[in-house]
Amino acid sequence: MKTTAIAVLAAVMVALISACGETQPNDPASRVEALLGQMTLEEKIGQLNQYSNTFDITGPPPEDQVGRVRLERIRNGLVGSMLNLAGVEETRRAQEQAVEHSRLGIPMIFGLDVVHGYRTMFPIPLGEAASWDLEAIERSARIAATEAAAAGIHWTFAPVVDIAHDARWGRIMEGAGEDPFLASRVAEARVRGFQGRDLASIDTVAACAKHFAAYGFAEAGREYNTVEISENTLQNAVLPPFKAAVDAGVATIMNAFNEIGGIPATANSHLQREILKGEWGFKGFVVSDWDSIGELTVHGVAADLRGAAAMAIAAGSDMDMQGEAYISHLADLVRSGAVSEDLIDDAVRRILRVKFQLGLFDDPYRYCDATREQRVILSREHLDAARDVARRSIVLLKNDNDLLPLDATRGSIAVIGALAADKDTPLGSWRARALPGSAVSLHEGIRAAVGDDVEITYAEGAPLTVGERSFLHELTFNTGDTSGFAAAVAAAEAADTVVIALGEEAYQSGEARSQVDIGLRGVQQQLLEQVYAANPNTVVVLMNGRPLALDRMAANAPAILETWHLGSEAGHAIADVLFGNYNPSGRLPVSFPYHVGQEPLYYNAKGTGRPRSRGDVFWSHYTDAPNRALFPFGFGLSYTTFEYSAVELSADELAIGEELTVEVTVENTGERSGTEVVQLYVRDLVGSVTRPVKELKGFRLIELEPGSEQRVRFILTADDLAFFTARGRWEAEQGEFAVSIGPSSEELTEKRFVLTSGCEPSAQNVR
Numbered sequence: 195m196k197t198t199a200i201a202v203l204a205a206v207m208v209a210l211i212s213a214c215g216e217t218q219p220n221d222p223a224s225r226v227e228a229l230l231g232q233m234t235l236e237e238k239i240g241q242l243n244q245y246s247n248t249f250d251i252t253g254p255p256p257e258d259q260v261g262r263v264r265l266e267r268i269r270n271g272l273v274g275s276m277l278n279l280a281g282v283e284e285t286r287r288a289q290e291q292a293v294e295h296s297r298l299g300i301p302m303i304f305g306l307d308v309v310h311g312y313r314t315m316f317p318i319p320l321g322e323a324a325s326w327d328l329e330a331i332e333r334s335a336r337i338a339a340t341e342a343a344a345a346g347i348h349w350t351f352a353p354v355v356d357i358a359h360d361a362r363w364g365r366i367m368e369g370a371g372e373d374p375f376l377a378s379r380v381a382e383a384r385v386r387g388f389q390g391r392d393l394a395s396i397d398t399v400a401a402c403a404k405h406f407a408a409y410g411f412a413e414a415g416r417e418y419n420t421v422e423i424s425e426n427t428l429q430n431a432v433l434p435p436f437k438a439a440v441d442a443g444v445a446t447i448m449n450a451f452n453e454i455g456g457i458p459a460t461a462n463s464h465l466q467r468e469i470l471k472g473e474w475g476f477k478g479f480v481v482s483d484w485d486s487i488g489e490l491t492v493h494g495v496a497a498d499l500r501g502a503a504a505m506a507i508a509a510g511s512d513m514d515m516q517g518e519a520y521i522s523h524l525a526d527l528v529r530s531g532a533v534s535e536d537l538i539d540d541a542v543r544r545i546l547r548v549k550f551q552l553g554l555f556d557d558p559y560r561y562c563d564a565t566r567e568q569r570v571i572l573s574r575e576h577l578d579a580a581r582d583v584a585r586r587s588i589v590l591l592k593n594d595n596d597l598l599p600l601d602a603t604r605g606s607i608a609v610i611g612a613l614a615a616d617k618d619t620p621l622g623s624w625r626a627r628a629l630p631g632s633a634v635s636l637h638e639g640i641r642a643a644v645g646d647d648v649e650i651t652y653a654e655g656a657p658l659t660v661g662e663r664s665f666l667h668e669l670t671f672n673t674g675d676t677s678g679f680a681a682a683v684a685a686a687e688a689a690d691t692v693v694i695a696l697g698e699e700a701y702q703s704g705e706a707r708s709q710v711d712i713g714l715r716g717v718q719q720q721l722l723e724q725v726y727a728a729n730p731n732t733v734v735v736l737m738n739g740r741p742l743a744l745d746r747m748a749a750n751a752p753a754i755l756e757t758w759h760l761g762s763e764a765g766h767a768i769a770d771v772l773f774g775n776y777n778p779s780g781r782l783p784v785s786f787p788y789h790v791g792q793e794p795l796y797y798n799a800k801g802t803g804r805p806r807s808r809g810d811v812f813w814s815h816y817t818d819a820p821n822r823a824l825f826p827f828g829f830g831l832s833y834t835t836f837e838y839s840a841v842e843l844s845a846d847e848l849a850i851g852e853e854l855t856v857e858v859t860v861e862n863t864g865e866r867s868g869t870e871v872v873q874l875y876v877r878d879l880v881g882s883v884t885r886p887v888k889e890l891k892g893f894r895l896i897e898l899e900p901g902s903e904q905r906v907r908f909i910l911t912a913d914d915l916a917f918f919t920a921r922g923r924w925e926a927e928q929g930e931f932a933v934s935i936g937p938s939s940e941e942l943t944e945k946r947f948v949l950t951s952g953c954e955p956s957a958q959n960v961r
């Protein structure tokens with residue numbers, strides 16, 4: 195650290211100790227205040243300024259003007275954070291620029307999108323949510339954090355806690371699906387995993403719940419589109435996972451590109467100041483999304499960047515990602531009296547606090563240990579964990595006549611499809627620093643799993659895409675080349691069984707990957723039909739980042755395995771399930787429609803005033819497709835079977851302060867041991883506002899040996915029944931409830947009870 199910087203910090207500490215005997219100079223709050231007191235207005239605003247790594251910090255000085263200005267600003271203490279740099283060498287060199295050259299030597303905080311792994315890739319988050327296995331999800335985040343921290347990263351822009359109802363939206367792959375209860379539990383697990391018990395530990399990183407808020411509700415599923423939702427939906431469906439993340443101690447929140455009710459999220463005081471920092475008491479900081487402060491001018495709520503800066507800081511956006519708004523205009527806005535310096539101080543305090551918590555002031559290079567980086571990243575232990583989480587994330591959608599599991603000791607298998615040999619697609623989108631093409635392909639996984647007596651042939655059938663495949667560019671799909679069909683059909687005819695991989699390329703879902711059609715792209719459906727005609731013993735292995743409309747496929751293919759984009763060990767994990775070394779236990783965290791026209795489709799919808807036929811056509815339905823999902827939320831098969839007893843309640847009434855026990859017995863009636871995800875749903879029959887037809891309120895994973903059974907007990911209290919009522923508060927309303935338990939949102943047995951205390955649903959429903 196530069197000598198003057200050390201002298202200033204030392205003077206601050208001495209002043210603190212002598213000024214008041216009882217002050218604890220090591221207490222983070224005091225250290226933050228002491229430092230803040232030393233900072234010029236420009237240095238404070240510098241802490242709110244974040245740049246992406248657009249030049250090679252480890253190389254010669256940048257030649258372009260932007261690069262030169264940025265480097266100068268880092269050296270002048272005018273950059274608080276950088277994103278998109280990684281690796282011990284690169285982060286150390288960048289940190290040196292701030293620590294060694296700037297007056298106060300304040301370390302930068304380095305952020306990266308470590309969404310489902312740093313280099314060892316785990317399943318995409320939607321896939322991982324399909325495991326419903328909170329321990330596995332936490333472990334995955336823990337390993338991602340360990341690898342990222344070993345590569346000099348302090349902060350991940352994850353978890354994505356956006357609820358999404360529309361499969362057309364490509365970023366549905368980044369979240370935990372459509373249900374606020376499941377997504378809240380997953381959010382907590384991910385925050386715990388990333389942040390561990392202590393942010394100061396060397397293997398933890400600060401987490402960032404995003405995108406605040408309602409980003410997943412883009413109209414018509416079109417990326418960055420307008421969001422128009424009611425306060426009711428915002429409070430009951432969108433905010434709960436954010437609240438859960440805050441309660442779990444998430445260090446930061448990222449706001450969103452979208453507007454909501456006419457106010458862009460980045461300029462939204464109601465969200466950021468009233469709810470997040472007010473009602474919820476969030477003490478961390480809010481980072482904007484990429485240039486989302488600048489985009490306030492494009493949205494048309496600010497005339498220029500100066501106005502955008504004033505608006506965003508007032509609304510509670512603490513750090514400006516890549517927007518140049520704060521660094522260019524805030525100082526002048528403060529000096530002219532248009533923005534209070536208190537707002538700046540509050541934002542700086544929040545950011546410095548996280549830096550102190552991470553231990554960056556104790557040693558700004560503590561995350562820069564080349565030996566650790568070498569030892570930790572992509573270790574065998576991490577890969578084994580990735581395989582384990584991956585197989586837990588697989589969902590068996592169909593298995594007629596027990597076609598699966600396959601025999602690994604004899605027979606012949608034709609492996610078909612471009613995705614089956616693809617070593618890149620399983621890494622998924624938002625893959626941090628995964629090595630391109632480093633995943634175990636399905637073909638490799640199958641080969642490794644079978645004995646010498648099994649004959650494996652491979653035929654591509656048809657390429658899925660043509661030309662470049664990248665995060666930054668549009669994909670081009672193969673819509674005409676069927677020249678490989680004949681070989682695929684011949685392979686299918688000659689084999690006992692076919693395993694065909696179909697679905698989506700890695701970058702087909704993710705940011706800016708909205709689609710109006712969610713069927714199989716290109717010539718895949720044609721290929722499937724020809725292969726199936728040649729050999730009906732066809733197992734479809736789906737690889738995709740969003741729910742697909744599989745109506746035509748499901749009508750024929752006897753076995754369908756949903757494998758998402760499963761990460762580094764994808765091929766091994768899928769083979770574990772194909773050959774029965776792992777009995778599939780995943781359950782869908784999103785509804786799979788018959789047809790894209792059903793979107794947005796989600797199980798916890800409202801019933802409407804006309805939910806079913808009264809003998810005529812005048813009810814809420816489509817005339818050409820069912821209302822229900824083809825594969826519903828919570829659904830997934832196993833190689834064994836489970837039977838549920840009737841639901842039993844400890845009482846038929848519940849009052850505030852009391853507990854109601856809800857129990858079932860679940861028996862494994864099949865011939866294999868297996869894991870069942872026992873799900874509990876509640877319906878509030880009459881409310882001050884309309885209530886969903888059912889809502890998940892609990893789930894348990896139980897492992898059962900064949901022939902054994904287990905009593906599964908849930909405890910419900912009035913808190914579980916609370917929602918955002920017509921009075922504008924979270925509270926439970928008295929009246930009748932249906933509680934049901936089963937293996938999916940569609941196969942449930944129900945009991946009724948009455949909540950005898952709480953608000954009256956019929957009371958004043960005017961706010």
Ligand code: NOJ
Nearest residue numbers: 277307351404483484705
């Ligand atoms: C834009 C994305 O919306 C956000 O999720 C991500 O963290 C930033 N870019 C930084 O990569």
